[in-house]
Amino acid sequence: MLLILVTVFAALFGLAFGSFLNLCITRWPKGESIAFPRSHCRKCNRTLYWWENIPLGSWVALRGRCRTCRRKIGWRYPIVEAAVAICWAICAWNSFPVFGSSLFVVPTGFLLQQLGNVTLCWLLVGLATLDSENLWLPDFLTLPGIAAGLLLTTAQELLDDHLDRAPRPWHALMNGVVAALAAAALILLVRWIYWLIRRQEGIGLGDAKLMAMLAAWLGLPGALLAFFIGVILGALVALTVVISSNVRHAGGVKLPLGTFLCIGGIVSVLWGQPILDTYLRWAGF
Secondary structure (H helix, E strand, C coil), X not given: CHHHHHHHHHHHXXXXXXXXXXXXHHXXXXXXXXXXXXXXXXXXXXXXXXXXXXXXXXXXXXXXXXXXXXXXXXXXXXXXXXXXXXXXXXXXXHHHHHHCCCCCCCCHHHHHHHHHHHHHHHHHHHHHHHHHHHCCXXXXXXXXXHHHHHHHHHHHHHHCCXXXXXXXXXXXXXXXXXXXXXXXXXXXXXXXXXXXXXXXXXXXXXXXXXXXXXXHHHHHHHHHHHHHHHHHHHHHHHHHHHHXXXXXXXXXXXXXXXXXXXXXXXXXXXXXXXXXXXXXXXXXX
16 A cells, blocks of 8 residues: 555656646747746747646646637647656656665665656656757756766765675766766767768767766666667667658658657666666576
């Protein structure tokens, strides 16, 4: 019963933060403030009542249309809210073996890691949406995201209650920096090879910063798993577009690599360690 309550509580919080994320995603590309004006219909500019801002519920009740002008409210709004809610619920569910013994006696390092996981999921849902809609991975998210990931790994080293040795925060920080640089270098290498072959840019620098952010939070193995999943997803989508349209080759299709990397990153956050452990056993390591 407690497991269900904790999971539902996390999902409700996720819905609320997903609603705020929708506001940010809508206003950031236009350079608008996220504080003013109040939430309003983007078509008729009518200020919304509180009950029209209930995450997910209002969209369903209004049947995806503005109550005044009847213009459609995009599917992105419920999808983003549901995505954050599901991610946070899964994070809570995955952490319950530790929380289950007592919600009030939790290792500090573990608690910090779980807070980091929900924060990273929130960031990745936002970046995935921004890249899919605008082909834009803003520096004001990725660069502070790299710094936050490095600080998180350093703080975890200091606060982990189960270390059988003295904490080595500087060692953890340097490992994080090396992982971030290596992950960014991977994207830059692919970008350079693409330019050599086609003599045009095929991957933006924002993707390199995103990979560095993933490595700072998840470590290099987690970032490489996200990269592998992202590349596979991107290839499948490109192939589907080529087959279902008049485009003759994938080179004529602009796809948001960052979106696929973010999806891979979310998978790595939620199930990365079991996936990596299974791979290592399968590979005989």
